[in-house]
Amino acid sequence: MAEKFVSMRNLRFLLYEIFDVESLTRYPYFQDHSREIFEMVLDTGEKMGRDLLHPYFAEMDRNPPEFVDGKVKVLPMVRTLMKECGEGGWIGAHASYERGGQQMPTLVLNAFRFIFCAANYSASVYPFLTGGAAQLIESFGSEDLIETYVPRMFSGEWQGTMALTEPQAGSSLTDLATTAEPTDAGYYKIKGQKIFISAADHDGVDNVVNLLLARIKGAPPGVKGISMFVVPQKRIGENGKLEGNDLLTTGIYHKLGYRGSPITQLSLGENDDCRGWLVGEPNKGLRYMFQLMNEARIDVGMSAAAIASAAYYASLQYTQERPQGRPVTSKDPTQPQVPIIEHADVKRMLLFQRAVVEGSMSLIFQCARYVDLSHVLDGEEKERCELLLDLLTPIAKSYPAEMGSLAVSAGLQCLGGYGYCDEFPLEQHYRDMRIHPIHEGTTGIQGMDLLGRKVVMKGGKAFMLYLQELEKTIEAARALEPLKPHADDLQRATETLKDVTGRLTGIAAEGKIDLFLADATLYLELFGIIAIAWQWLVQAVAARKALDTDSIEAERNFYTGKLYTCRYFFAYELPKIEGLARRLKACDGLTVEMKEAFFED
Amino acid sequence: MDILVCMKQVPDTETKIVINPEGTGIVTDGIKYVMNPYDEFAVEEALKIKEKMGGTVTIVSMGPQRATEAIRTALAMGADKGVHLCDDAFEGADSYSTAKALAAAIKPLSYDIILGGKQAVDHDNAQVYAALAELLDISHVSIVTQLDVAEDGKSAVAQREVEGGAREVIEVSLPAFIACQKGLNEPRYASLPGIMKAKKKPIDVIDLAKSGLSADEVGEKGAKLKIRKFFLPPEREAGKILEGEPEELATQLVKLLREEAKAI
Numbered sequence: 019m020a021e022k023f024v025s026m027r028n029l030r031f032l033l034y035e036i037f038d039v040e041s042l043t044r045y046p047y048f049q050d051h052s053r054e055i056f057e058m059v060l061d062t063g064e065k066m067g068r069d070l071l072h073p074y075f076a077e078m079d080r081n082p083p084e085f086v087d088g089k090v091k092v093l094p095m096v097r098t099l100m101k102e103c104g105e106g107g108w109i110g111a112h113a114s115y116e117r118g119g120q121q122m123p124t125l126v127l128n129a130f131r132f133i134f135c136a137a138n139y140s141a142s143v144y145p146f147l148t149g150g151a152a153q154l155i156e157s158f159g160s161e162d163l164i165e166t167y168v169p170r171m172f173s174g175e176w177q178g179t180m181a182l183t184e185p186q187a188g189s190s191l192t193d194l195a196t197t198a199e200p201t202d203a204g205y206y207k208i209k210g211q212k213i214f215i216s217a218a219d220h221d222g223v224d225n226v227v228n229l230l231l232a233r234i235k236g237a238p239p240g241v242k243g244i245s246m247f248v249v250p251q252k253r254i255g256e257n258g259k260l261e262g263n264d265l266l267t268t269g270i271y272h273k274l275g276y277r278g279s280p281i282t283q284l285s286l287g288e289n290d291d292c293r294g295w296l297v298g299e300p301n302k303g304l305r306y307m308f309q310l311m312n313e314a315r316i317d318v319g320m321s322a323a324a325i326a327s328a329a330y331y332a333s334l335q336y337t338q339e340r341p342q343g344r345p346v347t348s349k350d351p352t353q354p355q356v357p358i359i360e361h362a363d364v365k366r367m368l369l370f371q372r373a374v375v376e377g378s379m380s381l382i383f384q385c386a387r388y389v390d391l392s393h394v395l396d397g398e399e400k401e402r403c404e405l406l407l408d409l410l411t412p413i414a415k416s417y418p419a420e421m422g423s424l425a426v427s428a429g430l431q432c433l434g435g436y437g438y439c440d441e442f443p444l445e446q447h448y449r450d451m452r453i454h455p456i457h458e459g460t461t462g463i464q465g466m467d468l469l470g471r472k473v474v475m476k477g478g479k480a481f482m483l484y485l486q487e488l489e490k491t492i493e494a495a496r497a498l499e500p501l502k503p504h505a506d507d508l509q510r511a512t513e514t515l516k517d518v519t520g521r522l523t524g525i526a527a528e529g530k531i532d533l534f535l536a537d538a539t540l541y542l543e544l545f546g547i548i549a550i551a552w553q554w555l556v557q558a559v560a561a562r563k564a565l566d567t568d569s570i571e572a573e574r575n576f577y578t579g580k581l582y583t584c585r586y587f588f589a590y591e592l593p594k595i596e597g598l599a600r601r602l603k604a605c606d607g608l609t610v611e612m613k614e615a616f617f618e619d
Numbered sequence: 620m621d622i623l624v625c626m627k628q629v630p631d632t633e634t635k636i637v638i639n640p641e642g643t644g645i646v647t648d649g650i651k652y653v654m655n656p657y658d659e660f661a662v663e664e665a666l667k668i669k670e671k672m673g674g675t676v677t678i679v680s681m682g683p684q685r686a687t688e689a690i691r692t693a694l695a696m697g698a699d700k701g702v703h704l705c706d707d708a709f710e711g712a713d714s715y716s717t718a719k720a721l722a723a724a725i726k727p728l729s730y731d732i733i734l735g736g737k738q739a740v741d742h743d744n745a746q747v748y749a750a751l752a753e754l755l756d757i758s759h760v761s762i763v764t765q766l767d768v769a770e771d772g773k774s775a776v777a778q779r780e781v782e783g784g785a786r787e788v789i790e791v792s793l794p795a796f797i798a799c800q801k802g803l804n805e806p807r808y809a810s811l812p813g814i815m816k817a818k819k820k821p822i823d824v825i826d827l828a829k830s831g832l833s834a835d836e837v838g839e840k841g842a843k844l845k846i847r848k849f850f851l852p853p854e855r856e857a858g859k860i861l862e863g864e865p866e867e868l869a870t871q872l873v874k875l876l877r878e879e880a881k882a883i
Contacts (some may be wrong), residue, residue, distance in 0.1 A: 026651075050815065057688070058695055058814045061653070066808055107811035120811050572649040 021443075022335070023072065023328035024136040026064055027576055028376060029129045032383045035560050039125045039387075045394035048123055056126050062106075063130040067137035070099060075138045078278025079446050083220060085270045090280045096144055096222030103145035104174020110149060117156055117164070118172055124389040128320060128382065135324030139450050140278025144177065144217055146317065150310050151178025151229045155248065158298035158306045163248055167227050177223040180310055181230040181249070181284065183214045189463050191304065192240045196232040196286065198247060198294055208232055208249055208294040209287035214457075218282040219251065219267040225260060226251040228284075229310070230294060231303050238301070246303035247294030249286065264292040275449025312408075314458045315415035316385050322418035322454040323378035326425040329447040330371040333429035336442070337364050340433075358432070367428040369586040373554070374425040376580075377587060378418035380553035385414045405480035406487065409472045410549065412464035417546035419454035420461055426451045465538035468545060473519060474526070481519065488512050488552050494559045500581075501562060504555055504588050511548045514595055518544060518602045525605050533607050544598040551592045558584040620674035620772050622665045623728065624698065625721060625735035625751070625796075626658040628682050628689035632740060642848045654689040657736025659806040660799040665734050666697045667804065668768055675699045677728065681709055681720050687822060694817035695809035701822035702728070708827040711839030714746035720837045721747070722754035723830040730794055731772055737762050737798040745798075752796040759796035760789050764803050768793070 033039045039056060042048045074095050083092045103109050111127055113119025134142035152171040155163055170176040187193040196210025210232060212218075218226055230249045237243030252260040266285040273281060286292045298306055341355035358364045385407055392403040430437035430444040437444040455461045473481045488508065495505035522541065526534040561580035568574060630636070630645075631653045637646040654662075665676045678693045680686050681704035690701040704720050712720065725733070733755075738745035745761075752759035764786070765778035774792045780800060781787045809817075827834060834840060859875070861868050876882045 052818065054688070054691065054818060055814055058692060058809060058817070059811070061692065062695075062809045062811075062814070070808075102808060105810060106808055111811050120815055122811070570648040 021072070022331040024064075024067070024133050024324070024331070025327070026060065028379070029060065029132065031557075031560075031576070031580075032380060033125060033129055035564070036380065036557060037125055037383050037387045039123060042123050042125070042390055042394070047121055047394050048390075050121070051123065051126075059122070059126055059130055060133075063133040066102065066106075067133040070095075070102060071134055071138035071141045074141060074278070075443065076440075076446065078138065078140050079275075079450075082272075082277040083270060083280035085267070085280075088267060089221065090219040090267060090270055090282065092220045092222045092280065093278075094222075095141070096220065099141055100144055100148075100174035100177070100222055102174075104172060107172075108149075109145050109174055110152065110168075110172030112149065112153065113156060113168075113172070118169060124386040125383060128386045131317070132320055132324050132327075132379070135321040136328045138278070139321055139325055140276055142321070143276075143279045144222065145174065147180070147217055148174070148176070148178035150313060150317075151180060151227060153313075154180075154229050154246075154306060154310045155227075155297065157309060158246070158302075159248065163295055163297065166254065167248060167250075170225070171227060175223060176225040176227050176250075177217050177220065179215055179218045179226060179228045180307065180314070181212045181215045181218065181228040182307065184211055185213055188214075189460060191231070191244065194231055194233060194244055196230070198232040198234045198245060198296075200234065205293040205295050206232075206234070206247060207287060207290060208247060208292040209290070212284040212286070214271070215282050215284055217279055218284055219270075220280055224252075228265075229297070229307070230286075231307060232294065234296075234300050241304050243301055244303040245300045246297040246306045248297055249292065249294040253293055264289045274452055275446065276453045277449075311458065312411050313389075315411050315464075316382060318454050318458045319378060319414040319416070319418040320382045322422035322451060323375055323382060325447050325451045325454075326371065326375045326378070326418070326422040326429075329426040329429035329444055329451075330368070330375050332443050332447070333371065333432040333437075334359075334368060336433050336436070337368065364432060366590075367432050369583055370428050370590070371425040372579075372583050373550075373587045373591060374418070374421045376557070376583065377550035377554050378414075378422065380557055381410065381414050381417065381549055384553060384556075385410055402483055405476070406483055408475070409468075409480040409484055412459075412468040412472065412542060413546045413549045415458065416455065416461045416464040416542055417550060419451075420543070421546075422454065423448075423451050461542065462539055465540075465542035466535055469522065469538040469541045470535055474523060478523075485512060485516070488548075491552055491555050491559070495555050498559060498562050501555070501558055504558065504584065507588050507592060508548075508551055508555055511551060511592060511595055514599050515545065515548050518599050521603050521605065532610050533605050536607060536610050537602055540598050540602055544595050544602065547591055547595050547598075551587060554584040554587045620668060620672045620731045620768070621729045622668055622674055622676045623725060623730045623733040624658070624661045624665045624676060624678050624693065625733060625748070626662065626678050626680045626689060626693055627655045627736075627739045627741075628652045628680065628686040629655045629739050629741040632656065638849045638851060642850060643846075644849055652685055652689065654692050655736050655739045655741075657738060657740070657799060657801070658693075659736075660801065660803045661734035661736055661797075662693045662696055662698060663804045663806040664766060664797070664799055666807070668732070669697075672768065672770075672772060674731070677702060677730075679721060679724055680704065681712070681717055681724075683710070690822055691817045692809060694820045694822075695813040696807055697813060698820075700820055703822050703824045704830065705824050706826040706830075707838075708834045708840075709838045711842065712837065713842035713844035714742075714744045715750055715843045716837050716839075716841035718747050718750035718754055719841060720830060720832065721751050723832050724825050725751075725755060732768065732775065732793050733757075733796045735796065735798055737800045748796050748798045755794075755796075757794050757796060758791050759798065760791055761798040762800045763797050764800050766797060766799075766803065 040053050043051050083090050110119040111122040148171050152168050155167055171178050198206035198208050200206055228249045230247050231244050233243050234245050250263055251265050253263040255261040264287055267282050268285050269283045271281045337359040338357055340358050342358050388403040388407040392400050426447045430448050433442055433444055436442050492505045492508050495501040557580055561577040565577045631651040634650050639646050669676050676698040678690050678698050678701045680690050702724050704724050709720055735748050748759055760777040762780045763777045768775045777789050778786045861871050
C-alpha cells in the first residue's frame with residue numbers, strides 16, 4: 019500500500035461538513051461549480067500528489083539544485099511538474115474566466131495544495147509561488163503587463179517569485195535599498211541586490227518573473243517610498259525573442275531543509291541594463307505586496323500543517339508495526355511484545371500531532387472561507403470577513419509553523435533511533451519544517467503584527483468580531499451535553515484573552531510601547547492556542563452531531579477520533595494559556611531591561 | 620475515428636477489502652470507487668488516437684448510479700460523451716451478462732475501434748472483452764502494450780505481452796477490441812478546464828428497456844457464473860528456520876520437502 023501523507027477523509031470533512039464549500043455555489047461567481055467538480059479536483063490532486071510529487075520527496079532532498087556556470091540546475095521533474103500544473107490549469111485556477119482561470123474557490127484550492135505540500139513540500143513551491151505572483155500582476159498591473167506575463171506564468175512556462183529581502187533589509191523592509199530609475203521608454207532601470215529569493219533562477223522553466231520591491235529615485239524614505247516592479251530574468255527583445263536582462267544569479271544557499279527548491283542571491287543592474295516595469299502606482303509597492311504576502315503567510319501555515327500531516331502518518335504507520343515492550347500491567351517476558359501504539363505515551367505523541375495538524379488545518383480552511391466570502395459579499399459582511407481574515411492571518415501562519423515543528427519532533431520521537439536516520443522520512447520532515455517559523459515574516463514579526471496592528475486596528479473591531487465568533491461556537495457546543503465542559507473551558511479562555519489584551523492595550527495607552535510589544539510573541543502563542551481550541555470545538559460539534567446519525571463503522575471511528583483529539587487539545591494544550599497569561603500580565607519589562615553586556619560569559 | 624472505451628468503476632486499489640458476514644460479497648459502506656486503472660490506459664490511448672486522427676471518444680460503462688463519477692472523470696480527461704448502462708436489473712452480472720449488456724449498448728453506435736482495460740481489478744476475470752468481441756463479431760487483441768492505428772483507420776498493429784517477456788506483434792483489421800495493459804502509455808491527469816467542461820458533456824443513460832434486452836438476459840439472472848462464497852485466503856503459516864551443520868540441514872530439508880511439502 020502506498021505511503022499515506024494526507025487524510026482525504028479529513029479534507030472532505032473540513033470542506034463539506036465544517037466549512038460547507040457547496041454553499042459558495044449559490045453566489046454567481048462560483049455558480050458553475052458543484053460538489054462533483056470539487057470531488058474531481060480532490061481526486062486529481064490526490065493522484066498528482068501520489069504519482070507526480072511524492073516519488074521525488076527524498077530524491078529532491080538528496081539531489082538539491084546545483085549552481086553551475088552561473089545557472090541553477092534542478093531535477094527534470096520540476097519542468098514536468100510545471101508543465102502538468104500549467105497545462106492542467108492549476109496555476110491559474112483561482113483567476114477569473116476572463117483572465118484564463120476557473121474561478122475555483124480558495125477552500126477547494128487549499129485542499130488541492132495541501133495534498134501537494136504534504137506529498138513533497140519543495141516541489142509544491144514552484145507552481146504555487148508562480149500562481150501567487152501572477153495574481154499580483156493581475157490585481158495591480160496594467161493590461162500590457164498582464165497580457166505579457168500572466169498567460170505564460172499560468173501555463174507554467176515562466177516561474178513567478180516575490181523578491182523582497184536584501185542583505186540589510188530582511189524583517190525590516192523599511193531599509194530596502196534597491197533603486198529604480200525612470201526612463202523615457204516606459205521602463206525603470208533597476209539596481210541592487212536581493213537575497214533569499216525562492217526559485218528566482220532554475221532550468222525547469224524558460225524564464226523567471228520577479229515581483230520585486232525597489233525605491234524609485236527620490237521616493238520618500240521608509241515603507242512609503244517602496245514600489246513594485248516586474249523584473250524578468252529575461253526580457254522580451256524587439257524581435258520578440260527573450261534576451262538577458264542584466265539580472266545575475268550570484269549564488270544559491272545551502273539549507274537545512276526544503277532543499278528541493280533553490281534559494282537564490284541576485285545582483286541586478288551591474289551593467290546598468292536591468293529593466294523593470296512598474297506595477298500599479300509608485301510608492302504603493304508594499305501595500306500590493308501584502309496582498310500576496312498575506313496569502314503567502316496562510317500558505318506557509320498550510321504547508322507547515324501539511325508537512326506535519328505527512329510526519330504524522332509516517333509515525334502512525336511505524337507505531338502500528340513496531341513491536342517493542344509489553345503493557346506496563348503485564349511484564350511477562352514470555353509474552354510477545356506489543357506494537358508501540360499500545361503504549362499510552364506513544365498515543366499521547368500521536369494525539370499531539372493530530373491535534374496540531376487538524377487544528378491548524380481547520381483554522382487555515384476557516385481563513386480560506388473568509389477569502390471566498392469576501393470575494394462574493396458586499397458592504398458590512400465583506401468587511402467582517404476581511405477583518406477576521408486580517409486578524410487571524412498571523413495565527414494561521416505561526417501556529418502551524420511553530421507547533422508543527424514540535425509535532426514533527428514528536429513524530430520523529432515515535433520512531434526512536436530510526437527517526438533520526440534518513441531511511442525513514444521523519445528526519446527530512448523535521449528539517450523541511452524548520453523554515454516555516456522563519457520565512458514570510460518570522461514568528462516575532464507575526465506577534466508584533468497581531469498585537470501591535472491587528473488587535474487594535476479600527477478601534478479593536480476585528481478583535482470584537484473574533485470574540486463574537488468564539489461566542490457562537492461556545493453556544494453551539496453548549497447545546498450538546500457531552501461538549502458542555504469544553505464550551506465552559508473555551509468561555510474561560512476567552513475571558514483570559516480579553517483580560518490579557520486589556521492589560522496590554524492599557525500599557526500601550528500609557529505610551530509604554532516597548533513594554534506593550536516586548537512579549538508579543540507570547541501573546542501570539544496564547545492567542546493561537548485559543549484559536550485552535552475554537553477550531554477544535556467547531557469540529558467537535560460537527561463530529562458529535564454526525565455520530566448521532568452515522569452507522570458506518572469507519573465513519574464512527576473517524577468522528578470518535580475527532581472527539582478524542584478535541585478532548586486531548588482541551589486537556590493538554592489549552593491549559594498552557596494560564597502560564598502565558600500570567601507572564602503576559604506581569605509586564606515587568608524583563609527582556610527590555612536586560613543589557614547586551616549581561617549576555618557575555 | 621469513432622472510438623469507444625469500455626470502462627468500469629471499481630473500488631480504489633487502496634481500499635481495505637472486508638468480506639461481509641454472510642460471505643456473499645464485500646462490505647461496500649465507505650468504499651471509495653475509482654476508474655479501473657487498466658481502463659485509464661484505454662482512455663489515454665483513445666485520446667491519443669483522437670488527437671492524431673480526429674473523431675470522438677465515447678465512454679461506455681455499466682454500473683450503478685455512482686459509476687457516473689468515473690464516466691465524468693474520463694470526460695474530464697478529454698473524452699466526448701458517455702453511455703451509462705444503469706438499471707437494477709444489471710446488478711450481480713458476471714462477465715458474460717456484462718458483455719451482453721455492453722454489446723446491446725454498443726451495437727447501435729458507430730465505432731471504428733473499441734478499447735478497454737485488460738481486466739477490471741475487482742473481480743479480475745479478464746473475460747468481458749473477449750465475450751463482447753464475440754457478441755459484436757469483431758476481433759480482439761489482449762494485453763496490448765503498444766498500438767499503432769493505420770492512417771486509413773482500417774487496421775492496427777498491436778504488440779502484446781506473452782510469456783517469458785517476449786512480445787507478439789499482431790496486425791488486426793478494425794473494428795476490433797484492444798485490451799490495454801500497463802506500459803501502453805502514461806494516462807494523463809484530468810485538467811481543471813477539462814473537469815469544468817466534463818459536467819456539460821452528454822451521458823446517455825440506458826436502462827433495461829432502452830437496452831432492448833430482457834431481465835433474464837442480464838445481471839444476475841443472465842449470469843452463467845454463480846459465486847457461492849467470498850472468503851479470504853488462509854493466512855500463511857510462519858516459515859521454519861532450520862539450524863545445524865550444512866550436511867544435517869540438507870538431510871532435514873530433503874525430509875521436509877518430501878514428507879511435509881510433498882514437493883519431491
